[in-house]
Amino acid sequence: MKLVKSKSPEIEPEWDNFSIDSLDFRPHRDGNLVNIFSTIHPKENASETQNYAIECARKLAAWILEHRNAFGDGDGFQIIIGWSKEVRATGRQIVRTGGDFNDLQAIASGTKEIQMHGNWTANVF
Numbered sequence: 001m002k003l004v005k006s007k008s009p010e011i012e013p014e015w016d017n018f019s020i021d022s023l024d025f026r027p028h029r030d031g032n033l034v035n036i037f038s039t040i041h042p043k044e045n046a047s048e049t050q051n052y053a054i055e056c057a058r059k060l061a062a063w064i065l066e067h068r069n070a071f072g073d074g075d076g077f078q079i080i081i082g083w084s085k086e087v088r089a090t091g092r093q094i095v096r097t098g099g100d101f102n103d104l105q106a107i108a109s110g111t112k113e114i115q116m117h118g119n120w121t122a123n124v125f
Helices: 046-066 101-109
Strands: 017-024 032-040 076-083 093-099
Touching (some): 032 046, 046 076, 046 093, 046 101, 076 101, 093 101
Parallel strands (some): 032 076
Antiparallel strands (some): 076 093
């Protein structure tokens, strides 16, 4: 996995690249809200794609935990996996999960279920 930094909204990371965007979320949190995101293309069918998207989210959670010293103790995390713009121009989020470091541990280990977001298969399968 490779972290891609770009301020341009035109450039989006495609898996296995990802990007991080962070903003100070005080006083609502005791730290930053950190968005970590990547895009994917569909696999052969919805089931394979769902497994792939969830695997990507789990790997991002594990990456955050491996790099925990780069983040604050009070930071919260949002992991987003979405369709590439080539797949769908709007309604692109297909996985959105996250939380604090304890939640990320559960995500990375597979003990926390990851739900698919909204009508993620519409106009794709």
